[in-house]
Amino acid sequence: LGIAMDLSFKESLKQMGSLNVIEVYPSYDMMPSMGSRRSEGIKLDDQAVRTLEQIPGVEAVMPSKNAYMRISAGKMVGDVSLIGINPELMEAFDFKVQKGRLLSSSDKDAIVFGQRVAFNFRNPRSRNQEVHIMFGPGPDMPEEPPLDLINDKMLLTWDMSYGERRSNKPDTDSDYTPPPPRKVKGVGILEGGFSEKAYSAYINLNTLEELLEEENKARHVDKSKQRKEDKYQNIKVKVSDIQQVESVQERIKALGFQAHSLSDMVKSMKETSRKMQAILGGIGAVS
Template identity: 40%
Template sequence: MNSLDLISMGSRNLFRRKVRTFITVLGVIIGTASIVVMLSLGIGMNESFERELRRMGDLNIITVNRYYYPDDSSGRAGGAKTTVLDDKIVAKISAIDGVEAVTPIVSAYPKLISGKYMAYAQVMGIDYNTMEAFDFKVDKGRLLQEDDTIAAVFGCNVAMQFFKANNRGGGYMVYGISNSNEPPVDVMNDKIEMTFDMSYGEKRSPGASQGQNNNKTPKVYKLQVVGVLQQSNGEKDYNIYMDINQLNKMIKEYNRSQGGQTRGGVILNEQEGYDRLWVKVKNINDVDKVQEKIKAMELGTYSLADIRKSMQKTSSTVQTVLGGIGAISFLIAALGITNTMIMSIYERTREIGIMKVLGCMLKDIQRLFLFEAAMIGLMGGILGIGLSYGASALINYIGSGYMNRAGIYMGPGNEPNNISIIPVWLAFVSIGFAMLVGLISGLYPARRAMKISVLDAIRTE
């Protein structure tokens, strides 16, 4: 029996009992759709995790701090060990295999004034040579350069944080939210001043400018904004970035003016080193390895990869549970295929006996039944994928409406996050798996058909 004869006979047999074939295929459709939709929910959750982590920051960046908490022999965290973060530490970490760039970080919290508006923002001093490596991209202007003096790059939402001085009513902006669509200050063109004097630009009581200890009034710096960063949906949007050497110089001037006392700014003694370090790893797969080497230097580390591992473990567990629930439907469908093929043997016993008398090989009989079982799996798999995409679209539509009403936006640009995601590979794998289940389900009926006695088959009415 050649392949064309096999396909022709198998197709006729399937459509001879249309209702039974339809019910069997329907079972495979439901089984395929169940397992695909269940897995799509797990994939959608994993995509949500990944998107949220990317919104929080770069997965390739490790934050290093001076506080290290070693575990004792019982596994409990011991007392903190403190290590000064200096240029020697920066050089050691830079030499680790897989590290692309390292920048020290110094933070300050000065006051910004532009005309009748003021703002409070975190100013971070970094090595300007590493800005491109750490994915700083400007929407306007440029990044910091060597010949800049008191220059800064603003996050895209810093301009929205300016509010009117002495305004205790409405019109004040926090973290990029305002009652106006336009920022009150054009940071690229308007004059902006920066100072550690928290009362600058406001009404003072007599003698307030000299403080309690007759300290000098902190200097006021004219800030040149050379660029505004592109939106990152992360902390970069709300921070100001300066050259670390320039910011350190300004902090030291402030410390000297206050005699070691603070009035709202940040004090940084030279012996204390940097606040923290940022480490950019070339390959995300090397983050764990680099992080362990840094910990071996008795330094505290943190990266989004730590959260990512925990999220992936949770996602894997959920996908396993959901996939298991869907697999139950597939198992029932497999039993349905087996039952259909066995019933087909009883109905076609005489036909099978005649085929054997006419010289049909046992392998051809086996191939015929396996082909019919595989065709049931194939038809159910294809239609099941179509049903899965429809169910996925419905789930996303309902979920999107709910998130819109709740004001929840997970994706960039306020795009709602899809709850169910069916990648192309899952569709093809599911169809192949449905065919495989059909073949496996048809093995027993096929072998049973091969063993039918010719004489008993011919005597069958």
């Protein structure tokens, strides 16, 4: 029973991502009176990437930046979690397409979409719109997405009211004018699953940095403040041998970072499995 449960746990978790990948975030000091505070000197930057690459057992390290933007395609609009990454690392981190191709290093305005992103698009001028991003097709949901993310012409914008009816547009900061929309091209749709990949869109990291710079300029963000912030929101670390994930994760924590992996959940599930076996064994002994 225990072996069967462990195998079932692992198969379920594989749908959520790779058991060989560790998620790295900046560390925070907990201050009871003031909430949380960033640990001084611990940043997610290029130096952090180089340090993580030197840890024995690490196969690849992928830093990323995130943004939440709107994509317009004809009458359809969708708010998308956009992640900037190094295209050359996609294969190492098990990105696989069901349609089209992955990003290449020469891509500038190309996007690869998660399999469920298309179900987040709607026609804001239609009164009968439903958004199905959480689960995609289901008993009462359309089998096909409302648009073709590879062949349809698209615009990417920071204006989160773009395409809305005038009456639906929220009041905005009068000092803020969004940067002009940028033409983008969908080049691939990732395979299914329930991981972050299924619900996100991926673009060249250099392009996302350009977009963020344009947005910060439009919002008059102080450059000195930007320099104090982390260069990356997240760094993914792939370990070559699953047996080394726990030890590599501890090494990363020792450097002062937060580190999490699906292997943490495996350990928790195994502990639950052992407790269930003990309970069932006790019931069997009594009977």
